[in-house]
Amino acid sequence: MTPDMVTHEREAAFHDAWAGSTQPDSVRVRESFEGPTAVENQFILKLMGPLAGKRLLDIGSGLGESSVYFALQGADVTALDISPGMIETTLNLGKRFGVELKGVVSVAEELNVPSAIYDIVYIANAIHHVQHRTRMYDEIRRVLKPGGHFFSYDPLAYNPAINIYRKMATEVRTPDERPLTRGDVKLASKYFSNFGHREFWIASLALFAKYYLKDHVHPNRDRYWKRITHETEKDLCWWMPFAKMQACSGPHLNFRFAQFPPKGVLDRGH
Numbered sequence: 001m002t003p004d005m006v007t008h009e010r011e012a013a014f015h016d017a018w019a020g021s022t023q024p025d026s027v028r029v030r031e032s033f034e035g036p037t038a039v040e041n042q043f044i045l046k047l048m049g050p051l052a053g054k055r056l057l058d059i060g061s062g063l064g065e066s067s068v069y070f071a072l073q074g075a076d077v078t079a080l081d082i083s084p085g086m087i088e089t090t091l092n093l094g095k096r097f098g099v100e101l102k103g104v105v106s107v108a109e110e111l112n113v114p115s116a117i118y119d120i121v122y123i124a125n126a127i128h129h130v131q132h133r134t135r136m137y138d139e140i141r142r143v144l145k146p147g148g149h150f151f152s153y154d155p156l157a158y159n160p161a162i163n164i165y166r167k168m169a170t171e172v173r174t175p176d177e178r179p180l181t182r183g184d185v186k187l188a189s190k191y192f193s194n195f196g197h198r199e200f201w202i203a204s205l206a207l208f209a210k211y212y213l214k215d216h217v218h219p220n221r222d223r224y225w226k227r228i229t230h231e232t233e234k235d236l237c238w239w240m241p242f243a244k245m246q247a248c249s250g251p252h253l254n255f256r257f258a259q260f261p262p263k264g265v266l267d268r269g270h
Contacts, residue, residue, distance in 0.1 A: 019089040068094050079102065082129075133187060134187065158181065
């Protein structure tokens, strides 16, 4: 068995276990895009524009929040994940919300879908699981239609606050994860025309500190990045100034990275 196969099997097993331990009613679909903490997805949605009739590939679809949300907006969605358990969970979630999804089990470096058929490729918090990112970007270019769009967000390696969190949260992540570096951002820019990125979550990570210091929830007991989707504006009145501070803080040392073609032109490249 090759090292890549070992890594892929380890990733699939980890995420199968996560899917199997997740209660369906705990998955927040609309909140992941419309809630007060969904800053990256709200930013991306504005760039995407209307989704009705668009063919969309959701790579690393996980529990299915994004796939189901996009389908609710009228997109023709293919959910793709390395984990069979995650795909099963996603398809079941779609049924609960009354939308039909296609499910594909596949690694990101060799997408098991046809070429040049998608208007949009979306990745949420999954690139840091991919070992061979040049191969992944080549595959994204392959499956996008000419003029298609690629959107993603992921944790950044150069945020000191999130690195502290990751050192603590060892049981809710895999050993193969590698948050994106500045080199990864530069790599993406080589593949896609009209490339751009925006960074989020530095001052607003005060919410993570609150979970640990005030709520006494250890990062290994609950995934903070999922916990935030359960927050309401009423609960977050204390946090909103941090979010506003983030909006004015400029593009440096932030938790999440969003990449996109801002003017909507892709020559099989972003």
